[in-house]
Amino acid sequence: MTDPLFGRYRDAELSVLEQDAVRWLDGFYQLEHLFAAREWAIMLTDGTASEALKFAALLHDAERFFPGGPSDTPRSSFDDADYLFRHSTRSADIVGDWLAKRPEGVDLAFARRVRALILRHEIGGDPEEDIMQAADSLAFLSTFDWLVVDWVRKGHYDIAGARAKLDWMLARIRVPAALRLALPIYARTVAALEDPRGMTVDLALRRRQAGSLSYLTGLAAAVV
Numbered sequence: 692m693t694d695p696l697f698g699r700y701r702d703a704e705l706s707v708l709e710q711d712a713v714r715w716l717d718g719f720y721q722l723e724h725l726f727a728a729r730e731w732a733i734m735l736t737d738g739t740a741s742e743a744l745k746f747a748a749l750l751h752d753a754e755r756f757f758p759g760g761p762s763d764t765p766r767s768s769f770d771d772a773d774y775l776f777r778h779s780t781r782s783a784d785i786v787g788d789w790l791a792k793r794p795e796g797v798d799l800a801f802a803r804r805v806r807a808l809i810l811r812h813e814i815g816g817d818p819e820e821d822i823m824q825a826a827d828s829l830a831f832l833s834t835f836d837w838l839v840v841d842w843v844r845k846g847h848y849d850i851a852g853a854r855a856k857l858d859w860m861l862a863r864i865r866v867p868a869a870l871r872l873a874l875p876i877y878a879r880t881v882a883a884l885e886d887p888r889g890m891t892v893d894l895a896l897r898r899r900q901a902g903s904l905s906y907l908t909g910l911a912a913a914v915v
């Protein structure tokens with residue numbers, strides 16, 4: 692049986708800028724999550740997402756690909772503002788630097804809006820920033836069932852701790868339509884988490900697939 696993840700984002704219709712950005716992030720285990728966030732942002736706006744929103748959704752967690760960032764396993768709660776602000780600011784800075792180095796130059800209003808959206812992706816803000824945050828939550832719940840199980844198997848969190856992350860991802864959603872979409876996905880992911888031995892996929896392979904641009908876009912089925 693073909694893995695539904697293989698080629699899942701073949702038809703994502705990325706702009707040239709977005710294509711370059713995902714090549715930059717190839718190998719990042721959150722690449723699938725980033726593709727999914729962009730897709731949810733498009734869905735939540737009925738296809739009218741701005742270029743800045745699509746791009747910000749595709750890049751919002753970029754900083755975690757580069758060593759030296761804040762720890763993503765805060766000892767306090769998942770809404771630890773210290774962590775969230777450092778994570779969001781570092782992502783916005785890294786993406787801003789990348790945009791500033793584009794040889795063709797970049798529209799300043801676009802870059803400013805991308806920065807604002809990435810800075811707000813964990814907390815929401817205006818209606819578009821709320822969509823960004825909801826898309827991130829939906830993308831977490833819909834793509835990271837394997838990751839929360841992996842956390843438990845590796846002992847980073849117990850089941851209750853990992854579930855707290857899922858609860859927070861659901862509860863922070865401010866867009867009613869997004870919350871309705873998220874509820875059944877949340878229920879599925881909680882069910883996977885509460886039966887961590889029930890997941891039979893090879894989690895190390897799953898992580899590599901989630902970060903492989905050629906796998907996600909259907910260019911090469913083999914992920915090593």
Ligand SMILES: [Fe+2]
Nearest residue numbers: 751752778813
């Ligand atoms: Fe994030």
Ligand SMILES: [Fe+2]
Nearest residue numbers: 724751752827
């Ligand atoms: Fe995210």
